[in-house]
Amino acid sequence: MEIVEEKKQIMTFVMVVAMAVAFFLFKYVPLRKKLSDVKQNLSEQRLTIMKSETEKQQIPIVQALLDDLNERTQNFDVQIPGDRELGVFLKQVTQIMNKYGLKEQNIKPNSEVKTGNVNCIPIEMQCKGTLRQLFDFYKTFQNAGRLVRIQEVSFTNERDYTGQLSMRAKAIIYYSNQQNEG
Numbered sequence: 001m002e003i004v005e006e007k008k009q010i011m012t013f014v015m016v017v018a019m020a021v022a023f024f025l026f027k028y029v030p031l032r033k034k035l036s037d038v039k040q041n042l043s044e045q046r047l048t049i050m051k052s053e054t055e056k057q058q059i060p061i062v063q064a065l066l067d068d069l070n071e072r073t074q075n076f077d078v079q080i081p082g083d084r085e086l087g088v089f090l091k092q093v094t095q096i097m098n099k100y101g102l103k104e105q106n107i108k109p110n111s112e113v114k115t116g117n118v119n120c121i122p123i124e125m126q127c128k129g130t131l132r133q134l135f136d137f138y139k140t141f142q143n144a145g146r147l148v149r150i151q152e153v154s155f156t157n158e159r160d161y162t163g164q165l166s167m168r169a170k171a172i173i174y175y176s177n178q179q180n181e182g
Helices: 002-073 087-097 131-142
Strands: 103-110 118-131 148-157 165-176
Touching: 087 103, 087 118, 087 131, 118 131, 131 148, 131 165
Parallel strands: none
Antiparallel strands: 103 118, 118 165, 148 165
């Protein structure tokens, strides 16, 4: 009887161990994996939330930059006249040069280049003046209301070092040919 009792105890022990192993393999391990996945997802969501909060703080900065860009480009098409208006431009440049007392002025347009909707006219400019006069000229020239791209500028100091500089510049002015086609 003792052997039967011992066999029962061994069988009970084996069943308890088997149930513990089965519980561990089929319940605990999958639940542990799910818990690990949930923790991973939670960490990723927290990171996403933190990133969103950081980006949310950038919205006013980006909005201000966008507003500034919109303000600066709002009248862009106005800066490209519908006609060559070359004489008006040359007169305007001459007036600006005169305003700042620049001497030996020479403004020469070159052959225009026709493209799709926007054509361009290369311009060569020369004059003499002090660095301050030339700086003021370019500052005013930049805000003259017409789109101009300065390609090349060179300043040469006079040989006698009187403070006078010779300025040579190559620029391009633009005009739209859309109105001319209608």
